[in-house]
Amino acid sequence: MEYRLSPSILSADFLHLADDIEKTKEAGAPYLHFDVMDGDFVPQISFGMPILKAVRKTTDQVLDTHLMIREPERYLKEFASCGADIITFHLEATFHVKDCIDIIHDAGKKAGLAINPETGVAAALPYLQDLDLLLVMSVHPGFGGQKYLPESDRKLKEARKAIDEAGLSEKVELEVDGGINRETVGRAMEAGATCLVAGSAVFGGKQGDVYSSVRYYNDLFTRG
Numbered sequence: 001m002e003y004r005l006s007p008s009i010l011s012a013d014f015l016h017l018a019d020d021i022e023k024t025k026e027a028g029a030p031y032l033h034f035d036v037m038d039g040d041f042v043p044q045i046s047f048g049m050p051i052l053k054a055v056r057k058t059t060d061q062v063l064d065t066h067l068m069i070r071e072p073e074r075y076l077k078e079f080a081s082c083g084a085d086i087i088t089f090h091l092e093a094t095f096h097v098k099d100c101i102d103i104i105h106d107a108g109k110k111a112g113l114a115i116n117p118e119t120g121v122a123a124a125l126p127y128l129q130d131l132d133l134l135l136v137m138s139v140h141p142g143f144g145g146q147k148y149l150p151e152s153d154r155k156l157k158e159a160r161k162a163i164d165e166a167g168l169s170e171k172v173e174l175e176v177d178g179g180i181n182r183e184t185v186g187r188a189m190e191a192g193a194t195c196l197v198a199g200s201a202v203f204g205g206k207q208g209d210v211y212s213s214v215r216y217y218n219d220l221f222t223r224g
């Protein structure tokens, strides 16, 4: 298995965002996770296109964009043109899942589908063939720094099994987002996640600085 860390800049120091991003890059994080919140699908409002454009200019890391917005179909093209590489939207946020995937692919980007803790993996399976990434939320979306929900293990295992059985393990990444830290990363890997989002564990300063945190996870992933 090849594992990847996707540091979520939601917990970064916004006044020194370029410095924080540079540290993740130097330490070898291949992805950067960009959480967009609309104050409607989730209670909070985070950041959007202008920041994405600025971030795009400062790094060549894969911009792993997580849209927590209602009716994402309204904005997909715009996120693509602002420099997102992977565009992940929520199954619960739209009646037009397949159309969203098509819009993202037509824009030349990778399409991800996210499911909330209360949504079963089965709901995402009809779209698996068309996806590049499936995101299993391991917290309720909307805030950084929450605790990993233990039932996420079972969902990740179910998703991993479905991806493997469909022969899609090379194509569809399985991402986990929420509460990933040094204590929980192992169980998420064991359950089958290959792309691991970490916000407060990288930028929160509780377990070392940004550079050494990214290095910690990268070393772990190399050992498998």
Ligand code: DX5
Binding pocket: 008, 010, 011, 033, 035, 066, 139, 140, 141, 142, 143, 144, 145, 146, 177, 178, 179, 180, 197, 198, 199, 200, 201
């Ligand atoms: C939560 C966001 C996450 C968040 C994760 O709604 O989607 O990406 O930044 O933060 P941590 O890693 O602190 O749980």
Ligand code: ZN
Binding pocket: 008, 033, 034, 035, 066, 177, 197
């Ligand atoms: Zn996220």
